[in-house]
Amino acid sequence: MTSRKKFERLMAAGGFQLRAAQRDALWRFHEMLREADQKLNLTRIRAFEAMVEKHYIDSLLPGRYTELRSTVMDLGSGGGFPGIPLAIMHPELRFKLVEGRRLRAGFLSNVVRELELGNVEVIARKLNPTDHIPARTLVTRAFASVADTFDRVAGSIDAGGRAVLLKGPNCDEEIAEAAARHPDWVLVDDVHYLLPLSQAERRLLVYERRGARPRRLEPLRSADNPRVRAWKRLTSARGIRKEQKTLLIGDRLIRELLTQQSGRIDTVVTTDPAADYGTASVVAVSKELMHQLDPISGQGPFAVVEAPPLPAWDGALDLERPTLFVATQNPDNVGAILRSADAFGVRRVVLLEEAANPYLPRALRAAGTAPWRLELSHGPTLADLGRRGLPLIGLDVKGTPIDEWGGGEVPPGIIIGLEGPGLADLSESIERVTIPIRPEADSLNAAVAAGIALWEVTRRVHG
CATH class of the missing domain: 3.40.1280.10 (SPOUT methyltransferase, trefoil knot domain)
Structure with a gap:
């Protein structure tokens, strides 16, 4: 039996009858994961059957046990779990894969392009409590404690939002800690289940945020902040080439790009702590700091935006297009x-x-x-x-x-x-x-x- 056939048989044994397009996408993802893992160390699980069950089947089970509401944020996506399998199975939902490690984020972007996952956006950065990356559902697997996770998403998941956390069987202490530190997050479901092939124990914790504190970003004030230093480098051609990012300055231009190609915007930086830029992450800075950062007006706002390297001209002319x-x-x-x-x-x-x-x-x-x-x-x-x-x-x-x-x-x-x-x-x-x-x-x-x-x-x- 070929590995591909074995993969399909194991998925079916786990309760997932996949359509042809889903089988093709998951298998291609598996091939890319195995290839990239040699350099990036994306997974500690390498035995074939264990990978199928503990990566693919386990990632898909939340969609069976609870409702996922778009947009879904996979925080600390790593090698793409659970976000990529869920996005393949649920094309009707939009996903944001948030991954702070640059090489892993690059791998995720390659997967999204290869599989043509139009419902997935990769956000290559660490999520901070003051950031605003809006989502209605948070999913995580092997990321952090429940309470620490809620710290991270304080500015991103509003009241009415949900958190779907894939946990092992012994997480009662985490639940108690989260109840003490985050009374605005209420545990609404605690699903005990077994992985279908190995019978390994798992728990799915489903939380809902109620009465969340109004989102107000505390402005950055220090010019020595690493992010501030990185933004300063984007005012020079050398910095732009190295980081492959730039600064787009002005509210009108930012909103125009958000409407046309929102995935190109990494962060919006503003002096207004209550500013709302839809799906974009927002960071507030003091007016004094903005004066140093904005090389045009000194007032902002500005967006940190993709500046892809220019490909070399191929030397040819198109006689029909000047x-x-x-x-x-x-x-x-x-x-x-x-x-x-x-x-x-x-x-x-x-x-x-x-x-x-x-x-x-x-x-x-x-x-x-x-x-x-x-x-x-x-x-x-x-x-x-x-x-x-x-x-x-x-x-x-x-x-x-x-x-x-x-x-x-x-x-x-x-x-x-x-x-x-x-x-x-x-x-x-x-x-x-x-x-x-x-x-x-x-x-x-x-x-x-x-x-x-x-x-x-x-x-x-x-x-």
Whole structure:
């Protein structure tokens, strides 16, 4: 009997008749777990039958014994238990897997992508009592004592929320401690059960939070706090590249990204302890500290947001979709150019070696949320691009008026040069185009000129 068949037989013996898609997903998860475990030490259970029962079957049993209400937070998810199996079995529910260990969180993100689990969000951070990661149901397994767990979720699970805790048989002392320390959490069910194959004893504790204290975050005040120091590093291109995160500043932009791609936001930092940003984790800081953290206005709020590394440009052009090449060094101009590209539907943007990082806070102030919608990549130097013999045009102070160039042809690629030198480093073989202006005027701002050029390109694309 193959391992896959044995897996399915054991799951059926444990009482779970899986649909084909669920069998495929759980088995692929098992394969990924075994492979990653060699490096990450994700589990102490490695015997095949024990893994099936104590990981997969045990993780699914809470859904049989009690109601799970969306959104479900798996706190301290580790190797993905119980969250991943539950998410596979309950696609109608949304899950947040909270894991503070970076490598394990990376593994969980890989699983979510591989299995295409659209109902799962991985939150790669430790949950603190002052954080706000909203959920209606908390699930944990082998995480912490009941009372310590309730300490952690103080700012995240509101009144009416539930906690479903997978425990061993000897947890009476934990229950008593939780009753003394957390009278707002009431034990509503205590299910004693046996694992179906080994007959090992288990208990499922189901709590409900009643009369929770109003959530009010105590502001951080110390510049020496590790999180504060980490946020400060996100104002430089080096820090952004290293951490793969950045700061998106301003309430409107934060809420816009929350609406469009909430999973990209790690934390919202604000001076308002009562601020509500929906599903995002919220941290309050003092006004004095915000002045140090916000490089734009000094007032916040700002969100700590994913800044994925730019893939290398593959060197190809799409003859049906113009590609924009940007060498601009001023972050404000880079941001404005990206905003225009997004507005005019020019999706492919190559940031040349000279260009400012598009995820710098100043660039995002101008770009808004456009960088997370565009197809960004990292390209060569301006000079190297010019030597490749590609059918490009370059926007310059002198050249053919862009509205007269090419007889209505759509250029495969357009280059925006540096402020000041423009396209001085670019081969003369690249044809120059210009935006006509009055002779008395010196030149247009690079971002303004790029916006006009992109409008002309879009006009030609759409006839």
